[in-house]
Amino acid sequence: MVSRLEALGLSLLVLYFAYHAFAGEKGLGRWSDAQLELEDRRAVLGQLEADISRLQTDIRRLTPGSVDPDFVEALARDKLAFVYQNEIVLMASDRSIAN
Template identity: 55%
Template sequence: MTPKYAAAALSALIAYFAYHAFAGEQGLGRWTDLQQELSEKQAELDAITAANDVLRRDIARLTPGRVDPDLVEIMAREDLNLVYADEIIIINDSSGAAF
């Protein structure tokens, strides 16, 4: 093999590996995409962990023998739409309909 063909073959080999290093399936472009995806998943995990902590605190406050009456009242008002008999209810029409 002449040096001219060896240089061309070596250049082609370097070009092949350089292309796959930057644009290949596991190249630098994919690496930056994975870093972005990782940060999004980390933010999602943090939000889920925070919500889980809130639920754990609520469970601790509802443990038999240590029930927090304020939490029970809040839950009854929000989840069951319960009100006291002497309260006035104002309905806010947020649909934007004109009367």
């Protein structure tokens, strides 16, 4: 039979490990937080990969020898505000309205 002191010691030991299993530095609470952070970072990674893919496509369209004239014209109109002589330009106070 187990004495009361041994039972108390064993109970305290079990409580100690149970506490650290749930609330410790590497416990279940931290694990669930790490899973949420992992999901957020995967979403950011997906966005960055999409941006990289888009930029690689733009680079291919601007590579000497295979320049896409329509893309160059679109860039000049968007970034440099180029227009043809016979075009009418409407100015908007908020840029988001024009897009």
